[in-house]
Amino acid sequence: MSETHPRYLWWNGRQVRWEEATVHVTELGWSTVGAVFEGIRAYWNAETGEAYVFRLREHLERLLRSMRLVRLATTWSIGDLTSAILQLLRDNECREDTYIQPVAYRAAGPKTLSGFSEESGLYIVTRPMPSHLLTGRIVRAKVSSWRRISDEVMPPRVKNISNYRNGQLAAMEAQLDGYDQAILLNQQGKVAEAPGACVMLVRNGKLITPDITQSILESITRDALLRLAREELGLQVEERAVDRTELYVAEEVFLCGTAYEITPVGEIDHYQIGDGQAGPVTRALERLYHDIARGIDPRRPEWRTPVGLAERAAVPGAGS
């Protein structure tokens, strides 16, 4: 793999070289309004010489749900996309933590607001994304003056690219105001999510998070952590509406998502959370999530899809 970009992309059914995956400049503009995408991670394990895609099936199921919701034809099956992603990771020699982004877009018809055609195109791109799990990263957050989009306006439960303008406005505001991250409330004034991540808090030892009708993405990391908390750590879990001030008085708050993984929040609106460091529940979940995703802990094998890099390395001449 080259330093700046991967060798190949997958585009509409075949692998193409990076340089050849181009479209005309006039495609800029309306073309991404109707697009949906996925963000998936593969974790590298140096011991086994293998990378593992985390919850690949669940991500692809959500991609197809997103496509159906915005009325894009689902030409490719989960099996097709699984094979495409694994082949791409092998051919791009992804021997490091990697982000995998499939993007489905409207392929034909007028590129205007009213243009309507179900025909879809789909590409998949990979890029290095080192994990920050267990690195001690911690963020300061602000409750945004922007509200999260709602189901009756633009459904936040799917990964519609247009949804991300809302989070971008909040993230820009937070950064200009000297914070690392924003937390958005929903239209009812309850905690929704952060741009690119769900929010969890700990109160009296219970893990609490907004339920999936609170204007949040149906997050796969959120689901994984709730299961691990209940089933492996024996914690009590509450999925419910969360007041803004519960964030301020929580013992622990953290963000979670594919890109954010588990990111502790040390301060919100100048209220220190706990002792300002990652708390014990956050740290226990972080360790478990890291070890399971990277294939160090053998539990939840169904969450890890091996890429096949170890097998390929064992075959002389393969991958050259």
Ligand SMILES: Cc1ncc(COP(=O)(O)O)c(C=O)c1O
């Ligand atoms: C708005 C938003 N919320 C939450 C998440 C977390 O979702 P997941 O755990 O499926 O990555 C993401 C994506 O990472 C997101 O973009």
